[in-house]
Amino acid sequence: MPTSKNGGGRLSPPAISALGLRKTYGGKTVLDGIDLHIPDGSVFALLGPNGAGKTTVVKILSTLVTADAGDLRVGGHDLAADPQAVRAAIGVTGQFSAVDGLITGEENMLLMADLHHLSRREGRRVTAELLERFDLTEAAKKPASTYSGGMKRRLDIAMTLVGDPRIIFLDEPTTGLDPRSRHTMWGIIRELVSDGVTVFLTTQYLEEADELADRIAVLNDGRIAAEGTAEELKRIVPGGHVRLRFTDPAAYHSAATALREVQRDDEALALQIPSGGSQRELRALLDRLDSAGVEADDLTVHTPDLDDVFFALTGGAAVPHQPKEAVR
Ligand code: ADP
Numbered sequence: 001m002p003t004s005k006n007g008g009g010r011l012s013p014p015a016i017s018a019l020g021l022r023k024t025y026g027g028k029t030v031l032d033g034i035d036l037h038i039p040d041g042s043v044f045a046l047l048g049p050n051g052a053g054k055t056t057v058v059k060i061l062s063t064l065v066t067a068d069a070g071d072l073r074v075g076g077h078d079l080a081a082d083p084q085a086v087r088a089a090i091g092v093t094g095q096f097s098a099v100d101g102l103i104t105g106e107e108n109m110l111l112m113a114d115l116h117h118l119s120r121r122e123g124r125r126v127t128a129e130l131l132e133r134f135d136l137t138e139a140a141k142k143p144a145s146t147y148s149g150g151m152k153r154r155l156d157i158a159m160t161l162v163g164d165p166r167i168i169f170l171d172e173p174t175t176g177l178d179p180r181s182r183h184t185m186w187g188i189i190r191e192l193v194s195d196g197v198t199v200f201l202t203t204q205y206l207e208e209a210d211e212l213a214d215r216i217a218v219l220n221d222g223r224i225a226a227e228g229t230a231e232e233l234k235r236i237v238p239g240g241h242v243r244l245r246f247t248d249p250a251a252y253h254s255a256a257t258a259l260r261e262v263q264r265d266d267e268a269l270a271l272q273i274p275s276g277g278s279q280r281e282l283r284a285l286l287d288r289l290d291s292a293g294v295e296a297d298d299l300t301v302h303t304p305d306l307d308d309v310f311f312a313l314t315g316g317a318a319v320p321h322q323p324k325e326a327v328r
Pocket of ligand 1 (some may be wrong): 026030033049050052221
């Protein structure tokens with residue numbers, strides 16, 4: 001399993017840690033011994049197909065459901081011994097959001113401020129500030145039931161921030177959102193992180209994990225199938241290649257003859273060579289081209305994308321795809 005070289009919070013205690021987390025529902029093992037270590041101030045994505053157990057992990061770590069076993073710590077507090085302290089340190093927004101559709105966005109916020117025992121004046125100040133920050137000022141006096149999906153999610157996050165949590169759980173924050181709202185949500189999440197908040201995110205979207213997360217764990221069959229940075233995960237699976245492009249047909253043909261295992265594209269004068277993209281492999285390739293006396297006009301290294309990783313690790317479970325424009 002790959003490990004991070006820049007394990008950000010090695011000196012400070014992790015924001016979230018789990019050792020041997022287990023959960024069974026009516027004889028069915030949903031989580032079969034999960035270990036997590038999430039450094040303070042980082043974004044962690046738990047990626048998995050539908051039914052993998054992502055929401056169960058979030059519910060357990062946010063004290064809504066108790067684990068059967070596991071040494072669990074959130075915000076430096078032991079989950080079993082001090083769930084109250086954990087609750088005070090975290091914010092949770094999920095698919096089952098706390099937004100009450102019958103009252104206005106502003107009233108939802110003020111209710112939250114009351115729950116956090118803010119004074120009336122402070123509650124109003126925080127509400128106005130957060131509504132402004134999440135572009136909801138104009139809609140503040142309308143019932144939340146009239147809000148679009150994206151606006152409801154933004155209100156949900158704004159409500160979570162009333163308590164100024166240092167750790168936020170976002171359970172599938174962009175599921176069901178259109179691409180524009182999804183990008184807005186990504187911006188919001190990045191902003192939270194730049195404020196130093198730790199974000200625990202679950203997602204079915206590979207691109208989302210790739211865009212946002214410092215580290216990604218793939219949950220499959222009740223276990224963490226792999227964990228690492230997006231780049232580390234991509235290196236697990238084959239599928240990488242080098243693409244060489246030529247403008248001179250003679251050079252193209254010489255290169256195709258000099259290299260073994262090439263896939264030719266005669267029309268584009270391009271060659272594709274399987275490669276993990278390591279320096280050693282690239283040097284060997286360039287040496288062979290040099291010996292043949294040819295020079296490519298363009299060389300690009302392609303690493304496999306998270307799709308390849310996900311399908312390799314989860315046995316090809318179906319996941320919804322995002323439009324390709326979302327891929328970096
Ligand atoms: P995900 O969030 O990855 O889609 P969940 O954590 O919601 O997955 O569910 C994981 C598995 O646990 C599913 O098979 C689901 O049916 C089961 N499960 C979740 N909650 C309960 C519950 N309260 N009672 C029984 N089974 C449950």
